[in-house]
Amino acid sequence: MxxxxxxxxxxxxxxxxxxxxxxxxxxxxxxxxxxxxxxxxxxxxxxxxxxxxxxxxxxxxxxxxxxxxxxxxxxxxxxxxxxxxxxxxxEGIEPELAVAIDPLVPTTAFIDSLHALRAAFPHLPVSFSTEGLGGAERRLRRGEAALAFCILLPTVPEDIAALPLLGVDLVSVVAPVHPLARLGRAATREDLDEHVQLVLTDPSAPDGPSYGVMSTKPWRFVELGRRLDFLLAGLGWCRMPDYLVAPLLTEGRLVPLPIEDDPARASGALTIYASHMRDRSLGRAGAWLLDDLKARFV
CATH class of the missing domain: 1.10.10.10 (Winged helix-like DNA-binding domain superfamily/Winged helix DNA-binding domain)
Structure with a gap:
């Protein structure tokens, strides 16, 4: 009634x-x-x-x-x-599945799994949020997300169960109009120190640890897209995910920036994890999505 x-x-x-x-x-x-x-x-x-x-x-x-x-x-x-x-x-299916994702994660890699999730659980409400750097992990800890696709630096915390899915290579790039693009050789630390580095920052801890910062003139960004705008405008250099800048390199809108003794080259690709808190079990749909990701990536 x-x-x-x-x-x-x-x-x-x-x-x-x-x-x-x-x-x-x-x-x-x-x-x-x-x-x-x-x-x-x-x-x-x-x-x-x-x-x-x-x-x-x-x-x-x-x-x-x-x-x-x-x-x-x-x-x-x-x-x-x-x-x-x-x-x-x-039947044990959670009333809602909240998923959070870090800005460097290529969402296209997970589209097939999300389509499959919708087909398997057609009535399940799914919320999907893109966070600033470190935001996906914070959502996990606050209980605002059950599952996160994220980068965990410097190491995977002990209280998080993390399934490694894929790696993302970061490449150093600069606009062709920038002075660093006209060096004709690999840039040294002294070269880089004279120019702005466009840095992706955790908005909740702007003064926290910085990974890969080589300039004393960092400009800090929360949004990957806005940082890309500044990069294309020739206002600085930065490291960007290869999947994102590959077409821009082909078009000549960006050029590679070789760096002498680049520490980022030694550390290799960033690992993207599917993560959840160890003390909070996933519901049926979250566990299903994790199994589907394993089948596709692992």
Whole structure:
């Protein structure tokens, strides 16, 4: 019961509209036509509206009837979704799956798994948020995300279960108009120190540890896209994910910046992990997604 409404009354109204007559609705719902007529009459009487024009051979929806049929469909769809979610929860599926992702993570790598998750759990609400550097891990710790695709630096914390999925290579690049692009040799630390380095920063700890910073003139960014804008404008140099700058290198909008004794080259690719807190078990959908990722990447 919803106030003076019942879902059954709304279902009768929609069925009449979809099947064209009271008798057809009765056959569809396996009820006597008199029961269908009574349900409509009760709706009209209680709410003081006329849903059908009965002057012709067949009752036709009035203007208000057409509008209310649309509203009835919305209510019925919501009720069906409610029932599906309640049934899923009884089966151990979490009521919502929150996923967080760090800015350096290539989201396209996970699209197939997310499509598969939607197909396997069609009624599961999934929230997906892109965070600043370190934000995905913070969401995990605060319980705001069950699963995170993230980079864990300097090492994987002991309280986080982390499945390594893929590596992302960072390449040093600069706009062709920048002075560093015209050196004609590998840049030294002294060369780099004279120019701005565009650095991706954890917004919650701007003075925290800095990885790969080689300039005394860092400009700090939270958004990868905004940093790219400054890079293309020739306002500094930085290390960017290879998958992101590859087309820009091909087009000549960026050029590689070789660095003498570059420590980033020795450390290799950054590892992308699928992570969750060890003391908070994943629900059925989260565990399913993790297994799907294993099958695709590991």
């Amino acid at each position: 919803i106030g003076n409404l019942t879902l059954d009354q709304l279902r009768v109204l929609v069925t009449i509209a979809e099947n064209g007559s009271f008798s057809a609705a009765g056959r569809k719902l396996r009820r006597a036509q008199s029961a269908i007529s009574q349900a409509v009459a009760t709706l009209e009487e209680v709410h003081g509206v006329t849903l059908f024009d009965r002057a012709g051979h067949r009752p036709r929806l009035t203007g208000v009837g057409r509008v209310l049929v649309g509203q009835a469909r919305v209510v019925l769809a919501g009720a069906n979704h409610f029932e599906a979610m309640a049934a899923a929860t009884r």
